[in-house]
Amino acid sequence: MDIVLGAHQYGKAEVRLVHVVRHGDRHQLTDLTVSVALAGDLADTHRTGDNAKVLPTDSQKNTVYAFARRHGVGEIEDFGLRLARHFVESQAVITRATVHVQQHGWDRLGEHSFARSGAETRTATVTVDGSGAVVVSGLTGMVLMNTTASEFHGFVRDEYTTLPDAHDRVLATAVDGRWRHATSESDDWAASFTQARRHLVEAFVGTHSLSLQQTLYAMGQRVLEHRPEIVEVRMSLPNRHHFLVDLAPFGLDNPNEVFYAADRPYGLIEGAVRRDDAPRWEESWWQA
Known part of the structure; x- marks a missing residue:
């Protein structure tokens, strides 16, 4: 052998x-x-x-x-x-x-x-x-939260499902995002980064989310629509769950005001959004 x-x-x-x-x-x-x-x-x-x-x-x-x-x-x-x-x-x-x-x-x-x-x-x-140079810009740890305009329902149910439908929930995440540039030449890397970050945030804010997957796609789509120098966006979005606290034992209601912020376990949504004519990005997801 x-x-x-x-x-x-x-x-x-x-x-x-x-x-x-x-x-x-x-x-x-x-x-x-x-x-x-x-x-x-x-x-x-x-x-x-x-x-x-x-x-x-x-x-x-x-x-x-x-x-x-x-x-x-x-x-x-x-x-x-x-x-x-x-x-x-x-x-x-x-x-x-x-x-x-x-x-x-x-x-x-x-x-x-x-x-x-x-x-x-x-x-x-x-x-x-x-063959040349590839430049990938990005950010980690950008914490975002929408306190409304987020839902999650219509999902698969089996004998182990206990999660109720949510028609108004807190959506929070810590964005790890990377975006690949079309070339290794730029007159202003700082402006490109600032504007890409702005579009990620604006898409998160402006999307009425039915799932974190939908939000991920909307964020990547907005960057590509507004920044022609970028050909692919990859993101890892942990779902930072906020659970409504049951205040009934204390004689109190809770109209979506008091939450328990759980740090683990958490859902982890990962995905890429790219231009259909962009060359494939062969590197692994988070390779340094």
Whole structure:
């Protein structure tokens, strides 16, 4: 029986980078977590331990810091492209470099004072190989809630079903979303991200939801209708259940006012919305 090496990659994960640009007394703060994954002709190190073709992960970490100092950071899509192209172009054996960047938000308190903002994180994943570059922007942890205009009924019932029909419910989720750009060139990554995020939110707000699946589709559809530079949107939407509390034992009614917010278990709705003429996106759902 022959034993062969399957698909493999390696890199430095979760490099923490804080970059401060000092414009006189007014500073600009960028807080990133950067992960690098490299793939190519690396079979020897797996089979025999020969590291002659291996760029140490410590060197990859140092490259992240050096590039921030030498070139600045700017938009995270541009930063990811610079890094990924560097690794492919500088390392003869590397045929694919993937750089995943998370940007953590800070609210300005003064000229050089900041407070960490909420759980929402902006993301970018850049993959460079011999055929070109693919840029995927996105966000995680965008918490949204509609306190009405949400229903769920008409579903399958079997002997284990106890869930009642809901004609007016709270709909809450924490959006993990990613969207693929048509090209790796952009004059304004920041505007593209801001507008894509705005359309996700506006679709959530404006959709009278009969299911979270319907809401997911509406959110992706709106982004594609308004942002021609984006060809596919993928989302993972946990249903953050809010259950009506039974107040009858206390002699009180509860006209959809008091809820128990359950953190688990939860429904998880995932899906992609894309242009029908867009090239297939072969990467796995949440591959860094």
